Amino acid sequence: MSDEQESVEEFAARARTWLAANMPPADPTAGYFSFHEDPADSQAHADRRIAVCRDLQARLFDGGFAGICVPRQYGGQALTPAHQAAFNRELRGYDHPLEIQVSTFIPCMAVLLELGTEDQKLRHIPKMLRGEEVWAQFLSEPSGGSDAAGALTTAVRDGDQWVLNGSKIWTTGGWYSDWAMCLARTNWDVEKHRGLTVFSFPVSAEGVDVQHIQLLNGSREFCQEFLTDVVVDDRDRIGEVDEGWTVMGRWLYHERTVAGGSPYVTTAGAKSAALPNDGPAIAALARRGGNLDDPAVLEAVGEARALSMVSEAMVGSVSRKMASGALPQHAAAMLRLFSGTATTRRTTLALDVAGHEAVVWEPGDEQLASVGLGYLVRQAAQIGGGTVEMARNVISERLLGMPREQRNDGGPFRDVPRGPAAG
Amino acid sequence: MSDEQESVEEFAARARTWLAANMPPADPTAGYFSFHEDPADSQAHADRRIAVCRDLQARLFDGGFAGICVPRQYGGQALTPAHQAAFNRELRGYDHPLEIQVSTFIPCMAVLLELGTEDQKLRHIPKMLRGEEVWAQFLSEPSGGSDAAGALTTAVRDGDQWVLNGSKIWTTGGWYSDWAMCLARTNWDVEKHRGLTVFSFPVSAEGVDVQHIQLLNGSREFCQEFLTDVVVDDRDRIGEVDEGWTVMGRWLYHERTVAGGSPYVTTAGAKSAALPNDGPAIAALARRGGNLDDPAVLEAVGEARALSMVSEAMVGSVSRKMASGALPQHAAAMLRLFSGTATTRRTTLALDVAGHEAVVWEPGDEQLASVGLGYLVRQAAQIGGGTVEMARNVISERLLGMPREQRNDGGPFRDVPRGPAAG
Amino acid sequence: MFATTPDQELLERTTARFLEDRYPVSRLRELADRTSTFDPAVWREGAALGWTSLLVAEGAGGGSVSGNGVADLQVVASLFGLHAAPGPLLGTNVVAAALARWGTPEQQAGPLAALLAGEAAGAWGHATTVGAPGGRRRVVTATPAADGAVVLSGSVATVEGAAEATHLLVTADAPGGPSQHLVPLDAAGVSLTALRGVDLTRRYARVDLHDVALPAGSRVGAPGEADEHDEQLVDLLAAVLTAEMVGAVQRAFTTTLEWTVDRYSFGRPLGSYQAIKHRLADARTQLEASEAVAARAAEALGAGAPDGRAWASAAMAHVAARAPEIVQECVQLHGGIGVTYELDLHLYLRRVVVDSQLYGSATDFARRLGRLVADDEGRAA
């Protein structure tokens, strides 16, 4: 039954033709100005966009371009990462279901492919590839901070089922997702990494209460979930009981490939130029404010642009070094640290240049509001996706080989100090 | 035998008259530009200045204005801190022996007054007050860093004498000092703070080898001393055997009063205005370089000036709060931290404004050379007199009550890990 | 924070108690959704506590509690920061100071007395350019009419509390040089456009003046004096804003320090990690420095010292640069919850962001100080 594999060039040519006939052009202005003076707008905006993504994903599937590196029996194309990379190159300039790549395809589909049962793969992966199942990551917890393995959400076995209780947080789009991959504690009497298990279940399951979290820029796309006696079939468990940390290794690995290199992601790469708070955007603010001739403003424009360019250069060079083995995988923490601090700095430069106009503005002035409200959530760039503090720990301990921090979380997890706040 | 004490006002009037007749005016340009393209100049400069200080101190003594708060039997005036403060106010505009106040009077004379034997007081204090004995602090050690109690210099008892071996470092003007106060370890088998003893001896004693340390700005005023079988009489021991840390408490206390409040110091306070790298100095650089009209340069001038002004305001306000008990004495660490980082920043601003002219200059151009060479020793402001890192520890642990750092230096000092560097 | 005399401590206690009662965080969150956040009754009570009279000489109906009204007002302003409180504190005090210093007896008997009593509120059409570029440009002109009357036209960009204020103090270009005028906000030709902003409880408007005819006696001060007068008001405002920022930072710092004690990570309190300890030590030190320089500015301004402008500029240059950074550091130490609307921390972040930008930034005030230094140098040379 196996066909002769299509060459990358032939495939790219076919993709080019198909894309021109089937995919809409990208809207270069969309997506980056995620400020919402009225928070309700945020949810509506996301709902509209996800509906579009589902449709675009279905088109990819129907066209034979979904799951390019996924085996045919799960609905994929069984081609190579080189084919996926070629498709992603052809995709530039077209709209595509960017917003559901992370979570649904990485890490969720990638983890299922590696560690899921045959039943799980057959039940979920084709639906993912058709845009019918959007997956969410139920991972972080309110008490957890940077310590993913410290999960307090508890799963108790009841015959062929499990009963989950607890709370998860920082889920992107919990309310529009169909299924969730969830880390839970199944054993409190062993060391913390040894009592975890990974489950999956429908977000619509009874006992799952999804609440929006409102950020300071008006965004309501992150969610917190409260799990109350949520019943999960054992066939929806992923990996072995109490071996959840092994699953997490792959989960976190695939999540990190968001920076590049995943064979499961369909994306044209970062949308170029029009980043908020990059040099050109700051120059535009200054031109509007009439102070572009101030040498200090020119310097701010240059500094912001330089930071973006350094980030870009660094992603390329560190990725190459990791691929060649010149740097270990932990070197990725340097990218995380640099981009976090650089983004923060650019946000500050934008506020400095816009000045008073960015703290009080005419209604509807999205450009200035985004600078002011963007400044309020400035630190998100140093928090989301792992804090820069954790990145500094990884760099110093894993990359530089400096002594590890003292930890007080050995022994049975039940006895690990959790502090008055966790009360 | 006790006289009626002279009122502060009468005393001040008498001092005013005496000063006008006996003390030379201050040279406002002297002292602060301590850069030396030829390091030999540094030593000669210090020698000349110390000779002047000894003479000025002798004049004070002869005039009855030395040791204003020191008892009469040791050569002092037995007056009050208010008299000393009044004298210091009258002293403004006059040259005075500023450079020997620290070390000789605080902490050394202050420690002798509190903890010395009667014999020690009678032998040394009158000579100190006459400018005949300049004292040095043999405290820091090459291996020691921020940990004064980790002294490795060892004193071994031999009848009525002690034999000292080891090395001390960061002694100001070791070569021109007459006597030294020295911390040494007398017991290696007890916990580190419990095996220390303080001694005093002449710097000219056999076995004391004083070496100049050359700094990156050409200064050679700091010294390192090598002690080889230096014999010290037991009557020159200060405080009890193995109770050196108790002496150190007062030693360090009096050393810290350099910021203000000591009754034993004769000084007109910091020489005002002409600090290097303050706003006016940077404005002068910019005027010379022709870029004072650059708004970014004006900003640098303003930032530098603001930092000096904030430092000044903070010294006043924190000192008042400590005096009133609104802040504990540990709050002084905030002054140390702020002034260290502010000075560093001002040094950097000066280089930024002077730019290329401060890294290559015409021979003899002291103004520009001091900017470039000053930048090389920039970090001294965050190291000397206790590093800013130690200040941050003190602030967080003592002032904010945060958890203390883990220490591995308990148990017999002999067994405390000292690392390969201490080999 | 800023109280040093027993009378100031009394002012601090009564003001703190009153603000705690009237503006708990729950109330602030309600106000966030309202078009107007002004409560005339609360404001009258505040005036009775002394909030409006501190910059006004006793002869003009005001009075300080310590002899230095600027320092007294810092006591109040720091509590406004600590509670992220609404209320026309800045505008009313600035307008009152202007009327007390340069107003006619009629202006003092009328509008000033009403401001002092809390029956009226002032708004300042801040129009100076602190530092050069990026500052607000003056775009109001005054045309003389018959009998000393004057007609004002133009637009004032960002006026705090304009919708609730009774009087706007604004500088206009006039034939005799820039002049300050007191504009009743209900005068014909005055129109307001509500603006949006970062602060949840302060409201701003653009004020457009279309041929607003003012009778004789609307001018405050002599023609041509407005630039220097505006600079004096900027000095006062700098003292007030820096104190308010210090109060807001104090609150953010205190809650964050508690958080690092209560929150555990890898079995240890967050506050036991040295990297976090050192950053809080830095923040604590910058807070102390900010309070010190702000207080020193008030000391100099209240005493009419010749270096008052330098101190006010140094205070804003320093505090406006540091305060937002300290609060953002507090956000960082909270992690994700720190950027949510749920946590109260942003109330204080919003306050310092607005205070540090709206009336001139740290950069603007550093340049202002730099120019003072350069001018001194030039004279000395």
Next chain:
Amino acid sequence: MFATTPDQELLERTTARFLEDRYPVSRLRELADRTSTFDPAVWREGAALGWTSLLVAEGAGGGSVSGNGVADLQVVASLFGLHAAPGPLLGTNVVAAALARWGTPEQQAGPLAALLAGEAAGAWGHATTVGAPGGRRRVVTATPAADGAVVLSGSVATVEGAAEATHLLVTADAPGGPSQHLVPLDAAGVSLTALRGVDLTRRYARVDLHDVALPAGSRVGAPGEADEHDEQLVDLLAAVLTAEMVGAVQRAFTTTLEWTVDRYSFGRPLGSYQAIKHRLADARTQLEASEAVAARAAEALGAGAPDGRAWASAAMAHVAARAPEIVQECVQLHGGIGVTYELDLHLYLRRVVVDSQLYGSATDFARRLGRLVADDEGRAA
């Protein structure tokens, strides 16, 4: 650090071995006291290793080892930083690049061939104004004489290696617009004044030109092209300087990391304190970032990409700002010994301080990049 191809790795190995042998730290400390640090024999050997030919096309007698001579030269320059080595690397390569690009066949056959062979050294009278104020002002004028000859007068402020160089490349104002000229340093009317500086092993001079008569054929490039040519040379220099700074920082960082492992405080290695770990993590990351952007600039410049100038400016704006701060952080972590002449650390500090200021500062290059962005914006708008 910068080698990515096998041929570059060979260049790196041979250059590293040679510099280790000729310029150990003990030798640098000897040279610090010498008036001249130039060793013609060493330089000829370096030229044989390829140091002088990388920016010169094969047709003009040069040759790169990887196809990108700018990237190749970064391999060498980073090692000059790592060893704080002396030698006219910057001036010779810049002058060679200029002659190769715009020189006459006679200039290429004569001076350029001598530079390539290591028989002559070049000096660049860098005279462009990178960013506006604070840049060096051009004060050399060229007056035409008979038969295409020209007379140069003026002064060039800070020329590296002028005393040992054979040829100075300098831009002069001329009737046809600014022009580059190649001045033999032994020509009549050329006088040098030795300068002092921060770097211990590089020597600088002011070059005064008193009616220096040059024959026809001294001009490099067409009249009026010098400003653009100078900018191109600044781009190349930025690539070289950033690589040299990265090398110097690499050395400082490595020795400091070792120090924190070996040095104990309160019974624990210095490197076990989290505050120190985090600061070294920041330093390591900035070092990686610096290397990445420097290499990217070389990539763009070597390929003649249209954004080459933007990359070169971004690299200098970033590296010149960060490199001195990283090395000062290394000084801080050493404590008192860090500010002494005894510790070798200052050799690398001196190098980055000079490199980050002498040819334009981080601020200057940030403004240069800002202007490129603003111009693009203006065109796009």
